[in-house]
Amino acid sequence: MTAGQPAAVAARREQSRAVWDAMAAGWEAHRNAIWDDSRSVGEWLIERLDPRPGDTVLELAAGVGDTGLAAARLVGNEGCVLITDFAPEMVAAARRRAAELGIANAEFRVLDAEGMDLDAGSFDGVICRWGYMLMVDPAAAFAETRRVLRPGGRLAFSVWGTPADNPWASLVGPILVAKGLMAPPDPTAPGIFALADANRLRALVTAVGFADPEIEEVATHRTFADFDAYWRYLTELAGAITPVLRALSPEDRADVRDAVRTGSAPYAAGQGYDFPGRCLNAVTW
Numbered sequence: 001m002t003a004g005q006p007a008a009v010a011a012r013r014e015q016s017r018a019v020w021d022a023m024a025a026g027w028e029a030h031r032n033a034i035w036d037d038s039r040s041v042g043e044w045l046i047e048r049l050d051p052r053p054g055d056t057v058l059e060l061a062a063g064v065g066d067t068g069l070a071a072a073r074l075v076g077n078e079g080c081v082l083i084t085d086f087a088p089e090m091v092a093a094a095r096r097r098a099a100e101l102g103i104a105n106a107e108f109r110v111l112d113a114e115g116m117d118l119d120a121g122s123f124d125g126v127i128c129r130w131g132y133m134l135m136v137d138p139a140a141a142f143a144e145t146r147r148v149l150r151p152g153g154r155l156a157f158s159v160w161g162t163p164a165d166n167p168w169a170s171l172v173g174p175i176l177v178a179k180g181l182m183a184p185p186d187p188t189a190p191g192i193f194a195l196a197d198a199n200r201l202r203a204l205v206t207a208v209g210f211a212d213p214e215i216e217e218v219a220t221h222r223t224f225a226d227f228d229a230y231w232r233y234l235t236e237l238a239g240a241i242t243p244v245l246r247a248l249s250p251e252d253r254a255d256v257r258d259a260v261r262t263g264s265a266p267y268a269a270g271q272g273y274d275f276p277g278r279c280l281n282a283v284t285w
């Protein structure tokens, strides 16, 4: 990993890796629902990356690998997709999925996107859905991405938009803060909304030598069959928020759950919930 990094940065990265390792089982179990709810995002990325037969594609922060596996179908037997994530349990889940689907042109590796042990200029394309905003040093990750792409190679990626545009994810944090159960988040720290500003995104990618990116807001949504399903998402899959909810006392957890249920009411749909969502999708080269 990144040589000479300050201990605090290394510790933050290790903590994030442990959180995501623990999320892998939930993401594996709910992969189809996640893909279906955000199909607009995944399909946009694949379309703009436009992988051709014979291409070599790298997926970063792949999680359980669905976007990379979709790209693998397009590069054919002469091409290859390297599916990577820094959480070993995520990589293991992606590998299992490829075996289930009989996909033979994908390889798998545990890899930190902020310091890649990969040759310069070795990929035709890089794809990353919902990864860069979680990275401790996204500038390093974009620089590494540029380095491993061949000249003219394309990067297609997606990050989440603003809290206001994504109530499915932003509802619970302010409740925890208001009840004194969580410190207010540091706006400069990595997190789901850390790259929601298109101007910051543009500045980050152009600073490392990419062309001015095409950035498009892509609407998505998150559906849950009932409130229990939404609460399960929050307590099993929701990245950094999940350990906070799990560490609450039973009384506090019940109290937060009630407040989240009240806050979710505007998004009720039939027996369940249909929350709007919005991503910033970008393509550059």
Ligand SMILES: C[S@@+](CC[C@H](N)C(=O)[O-])C[C@H]1O[C@@H](n2cnc3c(N)ncnc32)[C@H](O)[C@@H]1O
Binding pocket: 016, 017, 020, 021, 060, 061, 062, 063, 064, 065, 066, 067, 084, 085, 086, 087, 090, 111, 112, 113, 114, 128, 129, 130, 131, 134, 135, 136
């Ligand atoms: C929100 S999940 C998204 C997973 C997947 N890309 C998807 O769209 O389903 C974020 C993923 O980023 C990974 N991640 C976070 N920081 C990373 C880093 N520095 N290097 C590699 N992976 C990282 C986590 O392990 C996790 O699997």
